[in-house]
Amino acid sequence: MNLIVEFVISTLIVLGGIFALVGSWGLLRLPDLMARLHAPTKATTLGVGGALIASMLYFLAVEGTLSIHEILITAFLFLTAPITAHFIAKAHLHGQPESVRALPPTGQSRGWSTFDTPPPEPAAEDSPAEDSQR
């Protein structure tokens, strides 16, 4: 029994390590910034996730205590990773004004928010989004 638990824990740690390594390798290997952004937002989450599940299992099975800090770490990671990626992408677009030509049209009356201003206030009040902005 104990052997099985140890086996599972070590498998999770090794798997997590492999995914973290692949994420970092992706940073080096992929050609440009936008592609590189994919590697740390995804491959690394499973790397950290594997290590965290292994940690919880270890404390549960070996030490006999329930450790829940890992759930918090997961939650904060899932909150921060997309926001960081979004801001890096926006900063990248902002730093290269010519990149606007490579972007697809918004299909709306306004352009992308990095390059265009929001609609004037009276128009915003007519929109159904009004409720949530008040």
Add this chain to the structure above:
Amino acid sequence: MATRPARRSLAERWLPHPLLTVVLILLWMLLLNSFTVGGFVVGAFLGIVIPIMTSSFWPGRPPIRAYRKVFAFLLLVAWDVIVANVQVAWLILFRRPEDLRMRWVTLPLELESPEAITVLAGTITMTPGTVSSDLSADGRALLVHCLDAPDAEAAVRTMKTRYEARLKEIFP
């Protein structure tokens, strides 16, 4: 004055954001990593004081309709994150970077509340081969970068049916 409106305004004054109160207490208990009465009291204090102090930063509180659907959505996203990890790891390891069909796609939004759009953008970033990169200035379209998308329309369709449709049921 009738008692009813007065009582309601009292509840609004002391618990402006009940869900945030619950989340804060839960978060505090998780941080402590053990259950003690003293810890719970401090958590309850924080859970009541912080929403009052920050209530002006939470202008709109979208009512969440279906908590069971929230749970189902979380499970779906957790599964997709695992799949996304394996897919992206595969692309990184075994595809030559020149062969990746990277492209930008525009995702027209049907969601209107900022909270729902935030959740959708975060979900898109965490799931297979897509990073949400910008919002249109009027908040009606999302700019998404795909790592490997042979068919832009199929990618948009997947995102709309898989995530946006579910979020539309959660956020009315």
